[in-house]
Amino acid sequence: MSKRSALLRFGLPLTLVLVLLGLFYVGLGTDTEELPSPLVGEPAPAFELPSLQEPQTTLTEADFTGEVALVNVWASWCRPCRQELPYLQEIAKRDVPVYGFNYRDSRQNARRFLEAFGNPYDKIAFDPEAEAGMDWGVYATPETYVLDAQGIIRHKHIGPINAKVLQEDLLPLIEKLKAEQQS
Amino acid sequence: MSLRSTLRYSRPRLGALVSRVRALVAGFALFFAAGAIGTAGAVAIDQPLEFENERQEEQYYRLVQKLRCTVCQSETIYESGAQLAADMRERVxxxxxxxxxxxxxxxxxxxxxxxxxxxxxPFQLNTALLWVSPFLLLIIGGVTWLQVVRRRQSAETELTESERRALERFRRGDS
Structure with a gap:
């Protein structure tokens, strides 16, 4: 067998297999459930909902915007929402307002949840029928949006916040946005 | 960990059992409560809907079969039982x-x-490969196949002198 055909016979399948393995490896690392939000870079969508704690008060997107802030979509029936509460508290401690959409929930359950596990939220809009949820492109709780001082959505995190997400994604972004605001 | 130690660790104590049952009951209660909340402002599967005219009805059924349920990736919102799909049907x-x-x-x-x-x-820049790849594979496969066939044909014609003599002998049947 000539050198060239040997190269073709073994080299070609070998490269193909290696390329395929490479693709598999990349595929392993990508989370197909995580979808990029087309709302990143867009202003916070308008909404008009009653406040969770004060049913007479109406909240709109103006209540959630004005400074660098977090908007978190949560529900009392959502277990990961409970797990991420300490991290939201961590952010609230750094003078970053944390706003909430209480999604597909009942007032009673939502209030009990906050009493039992703590309340990191500055304001919470009550959205039992997912009206604002649809406009904000919510598809599962918990989801967290980072807004800049102009009220533009700069980042969306899908799923619960954990220590890694807090340290590597959210806090650096918040620092950056705050610096932008001051300059 | 051996099977035995796994069993030992997973055997619940009475207190744990009670709290587990309690959690289960609470879970069921929550499930039904969520169901009750969920039915408001959504369109259930096969729920009869009223339209002003046929054009609207056709548009609705066309759209719900075009839109994907984003939490249940291999279903359209027409066939999905997910809450989000019901919300999306309602909005459509x-x-x-x-x-x-x-x-x-x-x-x-x-x-x-x-x-x-x-x-x-949709066919656009970032989905071009997705759409074109079956045809690309067909072309690559076709070209490879052609080459293999051609090489085989040329290989068949080149017989050495002894091979040709052996072939003759086989043909005559006096091996």
Whole structure:
């Protein structure tokens, strides 16, 4: 067998297999459930909902915007929402307002949840029928949006916040946005 | 960990059992409560809907079969039992009876959920490979096949002197 055909016979399948393995490896690392939000870079969508704690008060997107802030979509029936509460508290401690959409929930359950596990939220809009949820492109709780001082959505995190997400994604972004605001 | 030690660790104590049962009951209660909340403002599967005219009805059924349920990736919102799909059906229904066009509703959904919400991906720059790859593979396969066949044909014609003599002998049948 000539050198060239040997190269073709073994080299070609070998490269193909290696390329395929490479693709598999990349595929392993990508989370197909995580979808990029087309709302990143867009202003916070308008909404008009009653406040969770004060049913007479109406909240709109103006209540959630004005400074660098977090908007978190949560529900009392959502277990990961409970797990991420300490991290939201961590952010609230750094003078970053944390706003909430209480999604597909009942007032009673939502209030009990906050009493039992703590309340990191500055304001919470009550959205039992997912009206604002649809406009904000919510598809599962918990989801967290980072807004800049102009009220533009700069980042969306899908799923619960954990220590890694807090340290590597959210806090650096918040620092950056705050610096932008001051300059 | 051996099987035995696994068993030992997983055997619940009475207190743990009680709290587990309690959690189960609470879970069921929550499930039904969530169900009760969930039914408001949504369109259930096969729920009869009223339309002003046939055009709207056709548009609704066309749209719900074009839009993907984003939490249950291999289903359209027409066939999905997920809460989000019910919300999306409701929104498509509302917008349709309010006289919004098909394009308006599709752009409303893609602005919020991205191109992903379209069950059939549009042909554009980032999906070009997806659409073209079957044809690319066909061409690559075809060319490879042709080459293999051609090489085999040329190999067959080149027999050495002894091979030719052996072939002759086999043909005559006096091996």
């Amino acid at each position: 229904y509302e917008m349709t009876v309010n006289g919004r066009s098909e394009e308006e509703i599709i752009s409303y959904m893609t602005r919020r959920y991205g191109d992903y919400v379209l069950y059939k991906p």
